[in-house]
Amino acid sequence: MRTMRKAAAAAVATAAALALAGCGSDSGGDKATDKPATVEKPEKKGGTVLDQPFAKPDLELTDTHGKSYDLIKETKGHPTLLYFGYTHCPDICPLTMSNISMAKSKLPKEQQKKLRVVFVTTDPKRDTPKELGEWLDGQDPSFIGLTGDFDTIQAGARAVGVSVQPSYKKKNGDIVSTHGAQLLVFSPKDDKAHVVYTEKNTGPEILEKDLPKLIEGKNP
Secondary structure (H helix, E strand, O other): OHHHHHHHHHHHHHHHHHOEEEEEEOOOOOOEEEOOOOOOOOOOOOOEEEEEEEEOOOOEEEEOOOOEEEHHHHHOOOOEEEEEEOOOOOOHHHHHHHHHHHHHHOOOHHHHHHOEEEEEEOOOOOOOHHHHHHHHHOOOOOOEEEEOOHHHHHHHHHHOOOOEEEEEEOOOOOEEEEEEOOEEEEOOOOOEEEEEEOHHHOOHHHHHHHHHHHHOOOOO
């Protein structure tokens, strides 16, 4: 039975790692359409508990104030939500961040202070620190936005099972970006991600229920 449970969890984790959000926008970045890939349904609503937790990626990037930000150092000992996306994304990225913001607002003030929410752009050529900061301020001013070298961002994403591909321009001028839509939750106890959420399981009601446990380093 233990072996079967591990196999099932591994299958879900693999499906999550392959879940991609393909986003295309015109050259000005004002309009976009999302076509998320079809992914097998998770076993249950909510996050998936990983048998082999992810270590926090070793990322040193630039925050929205233009200062260097060491992800491991700055979030050490804090419950941390990590998401890779970009500001020109038409729906998946803003919806995920909005859901986190809504769920966070329902927490007691003390738990809100402990929580770190980090958004790493997958489109650093367009997402300047200023633009990233303004976008996140519309969600929650406490959210941390990071940008920097694409290769560094891609390597950090791969380290936690998130696929990120370079943006490219189609013949009609549309800019297409593809990125994994997983939300990773790192425990304050060991700074490892024990739980991952897919795009279909990050509704505010789910996060509102799970966050109090996750903030204390417990699995939902």
